Amino acid sequence: METFGARLHRAVTERGPLCVGIDPHPGLLARWGLDDDVRGLERFAGTVVEALGDRVAVVKPQSAFFERFGARGVAILESTIRQLRNCGSLVLLDVKRGDIGSTVAAYASAYLDPSSPLYVDAVTASPYLGVGSLAPMFELAAAHGGGVFVLALTSNPEGAAVQRARAADGRTVAQTVIDEISQLNAGAQPSGSFGLVVGATIGETGHDLSAVNGPLLAPGLGAQGGSASDLRVVFGSSLPAVLPSYSREVLNAGPDLTALRAAADRALADCRAVLAGRD
Numbered sequence: 001m002e003t004f005g006a007r008l009h010r011a012v013t014e015r016g017p018l019c020v021g022i023d024p025h026p027g028l029l030a031r032w033g034l035d036d037d038v039r040g041l042e043r044f045a046g047t048v049v050e051a052l053g054d055r056v057a058v059v060k061p062q063s064a065f066f067e068r069f070g071a072r073g074v075a076i077l078e079s080t081i082r083q084l085r086n087c088g089s090l091v092l093l094d095v096k097r098g099d100i101g102s103t104v105a106a107y108a109s110a111y112l113d114p115s116s117p118l119y120v121d122a123v124t125a126s127p128y129l130g131v132g133s134l135a136p137m138f139e140l141a142a143a144h145g146g147g148v149f150v151l152a153l154t155s156n157p158e159g160a161a162v163q164r165a166r167a168a169d170g171r172t173v174a175q176t177v178i179d180e181i182s183q184l185n186a187g188a189q190p191s192g193s194f195g196l197v198v199g200a201t202i203g204e205t206g207h208d209l210s211a212v213n214g215p216l217l218a219p220g221l222g223a224q225g226g227s228a229s230d231l232r233v234v235f236g237s238s239l240p241a242v243l244p245s246y247s248r249e250v251l252n253a254g255p256d257l258t259a260l261r262a263a264a265d266r267a268l269a270d271c272r273a274v275l276a277g278r279d
């Protein structure tokens, strides 16, 4: 069985380092001439899949925008996941789950068990009930070639008060998360399956990402003010592991398929230049 780390490495090699989010904000539905209802949601998600599913390495549906419509919205999330898989992109479901371990086990089976209707390649998870509480997710992911992206230093300004607080040993809380995920990835080739989320907006913070040996998801680009060149400041020598992630910046170009593809191509070109040290 190929690990998620290996599958992601292959996808990025073939398609380039880019993740595009499917975030059907009400304002975006309106901008695309769609109603803020289940049919609008279905058209929106279907258009993104058609435009980008066969060219972007990772697509990240934001579960909240599907859950907003109840069971019918979740049914569209299910079919969007299936369609993405058929197009060959990896699906990272943005659900930011976190809970006591026994409940995390249920979340794990919802998203990381291949027999689940919502089975995806990877999920986002929150470690703020303790990284150890996410163990059932790590175990199920490892058993089935899945991945987990754990929040470390988020892109929103409110995150710093919690994430940069100091633990008893002097490390920041985020550094303790980074170090625990690094241990899970130790020795994995070509890369571990457990990623971290580090926002492109946070500037230089002095956190040590050098031992992570796993993917670094970088949201906050575009709509939240982060730019490709900020990646160099935030990630320094860890740039090769960065997976830049855009939602509204690319989605604003829709619903025209050609314009969506051009926006994704532009985002990829901007990031490639920085990741390759050319910019």
Ligand SMILES: O=C(O)c1cc(=O)[nH]c(=O)n1[C@@H]1O[C@H](COP(=O)(O)O)[C@@H](O)[C@H]1O
Pocket (backbone or CB within 6 Å): 021, 023, 062, 094, 124, 153, 154, 155, 156, 197, 198, 199, 219, 220, 221, 222, 223, 224, 245, 246, 247, 248, 249
């Ligand atoms: O886990 C995430 O993807 C995430 C983490 C983070 O620190 N900041 C962040 O914005 N995100 C998600 O990334 C997406 C950002 O969307 P845009 O600001 O439109 O690019 C949203 O779906 C957020 O929920």
